[in-house]
Amino acid sequence: MKFYSDKQIMDVYSMSDAMNDVKNTLLRINDGKVKTPERTVIPVSDDNVMLYMPSADVESLYSTIKIISIFPNNKDKNMPATQAVSVITELESGQNVATLEASYLTRLRTGAMTGLSTDIQARKDAKVLGVIGTGGMAFEQALGVLEVRDIERIVLFNRTEEKAHSFKDQLIAFGVTVKIEIADNVNDLTEVSDIINTATNSTKAVFDHNFVKPGTHINGLGTYMPHMREINEESIKVASHVIFDDLDAVKIEAGEFIHAVEAGDFSWDTPVALKDMLDKEIDRRDTDITIFKSVGAAYYDMSVTIGAYEKLK
Amino acid sequence: MKFYSDKQIMDVYSMSDAMNDVKNTLLRINDGKVKTPERTVIPVSDDNVMLYMPSADVESLYSTIKIISIFPNNKDKNMPATQAVSVITELESGQNVATLEASYLTRLRTGAMTGLSTDIQARKDAKVLGVIGTGGMAFEQALGVLEVRDIERIVLFNRTEEKAHSFKDQLIAFGVTVKIEIADNVNDLTEVSDIINTATNSTKAVFDHNFVKPGTHINGLGTYMPHMREINEESIKVASHVIFDDLDAVKIEAGEFIHAVEAGDFSWDTPVALKDMLDKEIDRRDTDITIFKSVGAAYYDMSVTIGAYEKLK
Known part of the structure; x- marks a missing residue:
């Protein structure tokens, strides 16, 4: 042993x-x-x-x-x-x-599934990654995106700004060479991001849908209990394509999706499982909003x- | 770690x-x-x-x-x-x-529960321990009995007699000083034993009930699937007091008991759980047959x- x-x-x-x-x-x-x-x-x-x-x-x-x-x-x-x-x-x-x-x-597998989904869903020409919440799993989640898209700029937002600075240092130490900025205001991040990663413990949406650019892909991995919220439910409502890491688990654990279904803004019939999308091209217009939501599975x-x-x- | x-x-x-x-x-x-x-x-x-x-x-x-x-x-x-x-x-x-x-x-906890049950159920003056099946868990099962009764003589029976000899050597090496014999025939063991331990993979009874002495206590731990049998079902039928290590688990796993219930020779209402018998004296006559059956629990x-x-x- x-x-x-x-x-x-x-x-x-x-x-x-x-x-x-x-x-x-x-x-x-x-x-x-x-x-x-x-x-x-x-x-x-x-x-x-x-x-x-x-x-x-x-x-x-x-x-x-x-x-x-x-x-x-x-x-x-x-x-x-x-x-x-x-x-x-x-x-x-x-x-x-x-x-x-x-x-x-655990962080790595979450980053890996984020990378796989981002590769399937995000615009090929995505250049700007916005990271909301720089704790826990955010680092590997960012690495997953960097693995599949030619990101030129990373914008970070964290409630405690100091932690965003540490996160920037961690990315640089790891060898990430793209431009990294820290936003004072989450809207400054949202309005420039082609891909938004969220990894928070929030109980309400962490970005304003009105600032989301057409064509944005969103990766959410923070919520894992029904009372939690992170991805804006307006974005969920208009998303053209949603992938879940595990359909059964998300239905029990992903607060904002559970709430969106209760509110009639989303249907459990719409999302597909990551395992069913491998090696497939999705039919995405350049203005479509797409979402990947992960809660984990054994x-x-x-x-x-x-x-x-x-x-x- | x-x-x-x-x-x-x-x-x-x-x-x-x-x-x-x-x-x-x-x-x-x-x-x-x-x-x-x-x-x-x-x-x-x-x-x-x-x-x-x-x-x-x-x-x-x-x-x-x-x-x-x-x-x-x-x-x-x-x-x-x-x-x-x-x-x-x-x-x-x-x-x-x-x-x-x-x-x-795993062997030790099975021996420990055997010891606890034997202490509750067996005659205080039990002197002869018969061990049927000398593989797997039999060693610690025997130690459990030795811990609670003044055993003067151990009789071993195993289908492959050579293994009974190794078992004897193992007991001696451990420091067991009581007389240890090997029986050619299981009936020779049964008719002299005050306590019988069974630990086999058998699919039929491993001793003949007609040779069981009045007052014998039986510890069974070999069967763990419905098709397995080890304790003679005649003994189950006449037993005055039966303890299970875990009521729910035995009902699913202990073949001879499942069969005895199906045959109408035993009722799941009769046995008690070991946890409910601690520090209790059972009302046993010197001629009563008693049984402890173990399948294990987390x-x-x-x-x-x-x-x-x-x-x-």
Whole structure:
């Protein structure tokens, strides 16, 4: 039984690896090779929850389970609100071969699915990426976009502006060479962005739809509970094409979509699953608004856990 | 994140530790402090299955998940048919603190519950322990009995007699000093035993009820699928007192009991759960037949995982 830290995984496993692996896993789902039972949720206090997310790939012959603690009040103690590890079992022998730290892998798989969706949905000539919310998963979400479009300019907005500056430094340290600006006002970001990434804990829309440019593609990954809102519901209402990472999960967890359906502004019949759009061209006009919404599913975690393990072992 | 091997756990965590911890966990279940959702089963081939068994103890502030592969054909490759690890999460901080190998702990918790039940059910003056089936969990099952009764003589029976000899050597090496015999014929064992342990993969009864002495207590832990049989159904029919490790699980998994119910020889209303019998005296006549049947449940695994971790850390 091996243990691999985030650091060790980062050294060998990149965004392009993850995008490739996630795509192949989604194709195997379509071939019936992936089995993902419902995740198990154990509330362990009034505020805290344990999640157990297993999935098995009977073609690549691995099963994994991601074990995540969600402790929102950890932030007050300067500790991460979510902490995760994944255990990987080799299905030729049944041997439990490794435990992998799963913070980086969780961010990476979210970035990878963002990249895949952006590649399918966004205008080919998208040049400006707006990033609203620079915490948690925002970094890899931005990398996913950079992987698939020739972005020339990144505009950042964060409620605490200082954190946007750190995020800029982090991008530069990673080797991102495009122009990076920080907006004082979210509208300044919205009105120039071809692609908008949102990754916040907000309970109301984080941008004003009136400032959204025609042709904008929006990637949302912040909301994961029914009371949360992030993507403006006006944008949802007019979007021509919406992709969800997992149809069942989004219906239960994505607040702004749940609300838009309740308000009659959106129908669950409209969106398509990422797995059903691979290698397809969407019929998009240059002025269409498109949206990708992600809440996560165990098979995405499995995909990158296997991919990283194959490189590490 | 730490990893602890079976060997490391064996060095610090004994049967008496496990009996104490299992008892305390069962008491906390009764206080509503333990949360055990349904386990997740993923069939990964025609023969092989992955099991994921989580449980949380909100008083001792740990949650655990046991990850088990059940690969029956591994035996043909000289590999174990079941391989398990447990991951433990500390519920004060949400930190995933350790992965523990779980083969020894699984055997130990089964031995511990056998010890607890034997102490409640068996005659106080039981002197002779008969062990039918000397593979897998039989060793710790025997240790559980030795922990609670002054056994003077152990009689072993195994279909492959050679393995009974190895088992005898193993008991002696562990420090067991009582007389140990090997029976050529299972009836020779049955007719002298005050307590009978069964731990086989049989699909029919492994002893003849006509040879069972009045007053015998039987511990069964081999059957875990509806088609399996091990304890003689005549003995089930006449038993005055039956304890199950987990009522719901036994109803689904214990073949001879399922069959006895179908045949009208037993009722699911009769047995009691181990957790409800702690610190109780049963009303047993010296001639009564009593039975403990175990198939396992996640909270037993959690109990010994926490107990071992507390000693290891």
